[in-house]
Amino acid sequence: MAEERFEPKIVAFLCNWCSYRAADLAGTARIKYQPNVRMIRVMCSGRVDPTFVLKALALGADGVMIAGCHPGECHYLEQNYKAMRRFSMLKHSLRALGLEEDRVRLQWASAAEGVQLAEAINEMVDQVRALGPLNWPGNWSEDGEVEAAIERLAEEHAEAMEVPA
Amino acid sequence: MTEKVGVYICHCGSNIAGVVDVEEVAKWAGENLEGVAVSREYKFMCSSLGQELIEDDIKNEGLTRVVVAACSPHLHERTFRRACANAGLNPYLCHMASIREQVSWVVEDNEVATEKAKAMIAGAVNRVQLHEELEPSLVPVNPNTLVVGGGIAGIQASLELADAGYPVYLVEREPSIGGHMAQFDKTFPTLDCAACILTPKMSDVGAHPNINLLSYSEVEEVSGYVGNFSVRIKKKAKYVDEELCTGCGICIEKCPKKVIDDVFEAGMGYRKSIYRPFPQAVPNIPVIDTVSCTYFETGKCKACEIFCPTEAIDFEQQDSYLDIDVGNIILATGYDLFDCKTIPQYGYGRLANVFTSLEFERMCNASGPTEGKIVLRDGVTEPESVAIIHCVGSRDENYNRYCSAICCMSSLKFGHLVVEKTDAEVFSCYIDMRTNQKGYEEFYERLLEEGMNFVRGKVAEVTDAFRLPGEEGKLIVQVEDTLLGIQRRIPVDMVILMAALEPRADAREVGLQFGIACSMEGWFTERHPKLDPVATMTDGIFIAGAAQGPKDIPAVVAQGAAAAARVQGMITKGTVEIEPVVATITEEMCSGCRICNTLCPFNAIEYLEDKEVSYINTALCKGCGTCVAACPAQAISGAHYSNEQIFAEIEGLLYDVISGNGAKAPQVEQEPVPA
Amino acid sequence: MVKPSFSDEIANLLHASHGNPLITCIQCGTCSGTCPAVDYMDHTPRRIIGMIRANLKDEVLNSNTFWYCASCYHCTVRCPAQIDIAETMYALKRYSIWKRVHQEGLVGPTFSETFVKTILRSGRSFEPILATSYLFSAGVRELIQEGVTATKMMLKGRLPMLPPRIKRLDNFKRMVSRVIPLEAE
């Protein structure tokens, strides 16, 4: 019998106006994509607090996707730029924790881009599958090391997050 | 948890049930998920019977929370919220899981789909228990409306509202309303004279008791929110007293300074330094262009002042400001024309007899620079042949990707005018003929009958480098006739470039000023491309006309009227509900760091100097949540999208990983804990 | 695994042009309207793209279009779909040489191969040798004209008598063999 393929669990945060509608469109158009992504609706990609990502990984997700409107098309004018800035810092922190880059992904998808979103999901699932399970909760000790690290990171983020104009 | 959650799984006919084992999921949710009191599946949850099912359970079983696993919340969230409200449950205590769009329609394997549906329902059940009762707030709507832009879209919107009895402020940047339409000669496909159908509407605007026409004015500042905007308008100095001026035009006649009119006449004709763009201008009050005026240049002249019979000329006039309060705003700021010089191979600006579409419009206009005669740049020679080039700057990745929508029909109109007014042969070089509105295809047929030559191919270049017999002294249009598969060199006397429609150069700034978004190209973004085409994401701000995207006059007029109807609806209702999905700051937790202040694009966050904390004006807040995510003290909470709610949803979604009982959970060897 | 379409095969050969693939072509004809050599081609470049997309492999390989491309890149800079048409023509030439399928009587394929052999032998190109590939296919009249031109240039000191070669030719040849296996000489 063939070895069972590793099926990663990926949590995706989709903005209400573009990406969630892209997911709707992918559905309406019956575009099949890998079932490993479970989606959460937020109003804007700018709402995605890095601790959401860390929380998802800490709870056992193997990867996290953040999807928002294209730069310049944000329904809240420019909040996706903030998501973008936050994302690069998030990646930086995850690197510091020894996490592979491909486990997190920032994806632009307009309401018309069902196909693109589905493709991005497929690509990401393949990448994460190739990386293997993250198993953060398992790999780290039970004595709250993950939680502590997350807390520390969240603090760092908060400080570096936004430079007032 | 003490909440009693009802879970309702929709079959959606076979749309969901054909893939997801709904019975199994309902059973599983009822047995396994904490807090679930009732778990049912039903053929069509959105039907009245389906809704009754929920309402009955709320009443009879005492449900305090509802989860509906069905289609996307964008379709039926309102439906189920209403059902909850009917049964006396706060509508915000209901949550949907999209197991159709995100599961049954996109997952192939039934077993895997069923598992994914379970995870999503687990997430929803977890989350909904932390939901809070929310109440939309009500604010009154000011019955005044601001319309920005006095083209045909703005004119239509203003008249609709004014005729319904509501006050309108119409702001126009130029000295007269009329917009691009006032520059045209005929309109397709009926060949109505543009001026004949437009000017009556313009005079209606000028004379309407409910319309305050602010020409030669611009919006300086906008603040407030739906129902209650405050707007500051700059009235640029006209140097003519509007009260005294009778519009007799003697000043214009006597002004000794003639300059090229780059705006209305598209550089083809002249105007005086004191001018109105065209004879039927509304208002008919002239303005002085200080850049070219001799008096402003040298301090001498004053011919206009000397001859004015009513002493209306006022060289000392200054820009003035007007503050108004309005309930709604309609943006109808129109479009710019693509600069044809950007495509050097078409020769515009280098080869004299290459014209832009707007130049040709002016040329055809009986009151235009050539009095309606179609002539070459020398002003006298009638062309023997004319080529019309489509898609100049449109449908081209190097310039604009989109189709400009009106050029095919305009070029047919031009072809007709050439045939009607001259003996010239006309060539139309097109990629695809797009004639898809009422009467358009018939007009295309008419031009075929009138003998217009159609060449299917995008023109590669226009050159004066002659080579073959018959080319000398001509403009040669080099193009592949793609239907024949040969390269053609068509010698003509005149070339007309059908320039693309582009967003206004300042569209992004205007968008920011009014708090609405632009597409990548710069067109204003509508709330929904199909179902809500004139509203924007900012409540109380509507868009109409070509500012939203290229479109022809009938579509523009329809949008102007539609926007007005939407505004009327708001005014008639009198109050507006404000979504309770907003952010709030817990004062005690706020450190006053002000990080959030600069993050809000809607200026909803202000800093209270006395209390040294930040404060969110919930009427301005649009609920994006960026400040919530950024607050280092976690003093800001986002209603309906709180950290706790989202954490709970994540936890639910990953239930199978966490508890290790998921059918597909990865089995990995436990590695030693790093030291 | 599904066999790649002809269109995919050609697209895969386009290392250089990471631009748009042929599938975005709107068949507007800008390329063919621009092309300075189109009068000599049996199909216009636009048509060739259409034919590739229609999987008309034999017809495409047997056309002279891509051999008559002058590599002027004018189509490439104008294409409204940003397809690198000139590079596509290169890809077709390479494909045709690899598959050894081309229209009969064309000079291009032989010339290309001779040219390459010359460079690989000496590191530099040498016009007189290049011309020999041409001798076999040209007509007598053209040959004489070519001869006259060459003589004139020789007299002006513009054609060398001996082929040039680079100094580190051994290294060069080994370098080349790391990219493609060299034929034994």
Added chain:
Amino acid sequence: MKEYAYFPGCSLEQIGLSYNQSSVETTKVLGVELKELEDWNCCGATTYFHVDELLAYTLCARNLAMAEKDSLDLVAPCSACYKNSYFTNKHLREDPDLADHINYALEEDDLSYSGQIEVKHLMEVFYCDVGLDEIRDKVKKPLEGLKVAPYYGCQILRPKKDDEDVEQAEFFEELMSAIGAEPVPYPLKLKCCGGSLLISNRIAALSMVRNLLQNAEDNNADVIATACPMCQVNLECYQPQVNQEFGTKFQVPVVYFTQLMGLALGIRGKKLGIGKEIVAATPLEPYTT
């Protein structure tokens, strides 16, 4: 003094000798040093890309690597060499896999390339690096009254690199004005001369040459100036064949822009290779003494 790695290319050793001579002489006067790459190889011309793309990049990369060793930007006077080297440089910088593969081959010649240098066309050196003002200052004998048709050709401009105007470029004209010559309008200035078709489709190439000559003559040009050896040979040496084929009587001198610049800078004609023409450059006589 500005220094560059000079990659003359195969044509400049042979049919374009005078381009080589005039390039070396004029740059000297303008304080630019061209240090010839010590063991350069053929860039592959247009033909190489027909056969193997990877090898074509390897050939160009070898030259780039040698220039990088000396930390000098690479200058090519030939438009084809320039285009090939420029785009090889671009692809190598953007594609690490390609760079790995090619560096593996370069090892055989103890070379490697890391994308540190720029590739420039010789005319770019004059126009951008030296600058028109500097050139104007150094002109001794302005070519007053000489009507020049500036012929750009193809690969100096195309494919498009950044935001430059690839349809109505003006820098050649400006350079000619700077040395006192009169650039004439030349609508076909960016059209292909068919150089690469001379062998594979002779008649097409000759007809393209004819169009260019005709257009220059129609605009009363005394000479055509080129910035590429292939263009020069094609336009000049094939004039007799064009005349024979089409029954025309063209006698249009075709010279390198560096030869014109050299004359204006006061260099003797012979040092610039003037006199090697097949179509005698008689309009230049007043300026050669």
